[in-house]
Amino acid sequence: MGPLAAARPMTMDERADALEEQMERELERIITKSVLFNLADGKVEMEGGAALQAKHPGKLMLMGEDPRLPKMPDKPTLLDYFRYRFASTNHLLQSATHALKAGLDEKVVLACLLHDVGVVGFIRADHGYWGAQLIEPYVDEEVSWAVRVHQALRFFPDESVGYPYPDLYVKYFGADYEPEPYIKAEYERARNHKWYMTARMICVNDIYSFDPNAKVNIDDFTDIIGRHFKQPKEGLGLDSSPSAHMWRTMMWPTRFL
Ligand SMILES: [Fe+2]
Ligand SMILES: [Fe+2]
Numbered sequence: 001m002g003p004l005a006a007a008r009p010m011t012m013d014e015r016a017d018a019l020e021e022q023m024e025r026e027l028e029r030i031i032t033k034s035v036l037f038n039l040a041d042g043k044v045e046m047e048g049g050a051a052l053q054a055k056h057p058g059k060l061m062l063m064g065e066d067p068r069l070p071k072m073p074d075k076p077t078l079l080d081y082f083r084y085r086f087a088s089t090n091h092l093l094q095s096a097t098h099a100l101k102a103g104l105d106e107k108v109v110l111a112c113l114l115h116d117v118g119v120v121g122f123i124r125a126d127h128g129y130w131g132a133q134l135i136e137p138y139v140d141e142e143v144s145w146a147v148r149v150h151q152a153l154r155f156f157p158d159e160s161v162g163y164p165y166p167d168l169y170v171k172y173f174g175a176d177y178e179p180e181p182y183i184k185a186e187y188e189r190a191r192n193h194k195w196y197m198t199a200r201m202i203c204v205n206d207i208y209s210f211d212p213n214a215k216v217n218i219d220d221f222t223d224i225i226g227r228h229f230k231q232p233k234e235g236l237g238l239d240s241s242p243s244a245h246m247w248r249t250m251m252w253p254t255r256f257l
Contacts, residue, residue: 077235111199112202158203237251
């Protein structure tokens with residue numbers, strides 16, 4: 001680097017890129033970013049294998065665990081995803097604790113515990129749908145159904161159980177935000193469904209204002225998980241359920257293929 005180049009300090013972006021590149025150079029394998037990760041950065045792009053290997057001569061593509069992420073056990077359980085993959089579990093634990101204290105059915109408690117796994121582990125957008133799909137093969141149909149439709153119900157008040165339209169949504173989305181037609185249609189369908197109240201209980205126990213002092217612990221729920229979540233013996237994500245690949249993607253998000 002010449003003196004002139006050195007004179008201009010790197011921008012935050014350049015520094016982040018340089019750091020990332022340096023880290024990549026130090027790693028054994030070439031770590032790739034899926035199109036979706038790039039879309040989230042506002043870029044419609046993907047680097048092909050040939051270009052990547054040209055940039056990192058002599059290196060092979062990563063086809064397993066990402067050394068930058070916490071190591072997962074050989075046969076991961078739901079609890080391992082709580083520990084090693086979910087970015088934040090406080091909201092889920094507080095919701096489930098709330099439901100437990102209210103004396104609700106264990107199925108409802110589990111639904112509360114898992115209602116936002118889409119947000120904390122996978123993809124924010126349409127998180128109720130992603131979350132339901134993730135857990136569907138492993139829980140009672142009522143639980144995954146409730147997780148799916150909480151996506152829509154949370155935008156509609158139900159005064160009969162003391163659930164108003166969340167103040168937080170006014171703050172987040174503005175006073176004039178209106179849900180899209182598919183959300184309205186989902187709500188209409190759910191309102192007349194036999195499991196409506198299960199899904200509604202997710203909203204009622206959805207704690208938006210976190211209590212930083214609340215003591216919550218995943219260990220309080222191991223029995224409920226044991227009774228109501230069918231842990232596959234091969235490990236969650238290493239089984240052959242219709243959503244095993246989604247758990248695997250959380251475990252190994254940067255595999256080349
Ligand atoms: Fe949610
Ligand atoms: Fe939530």
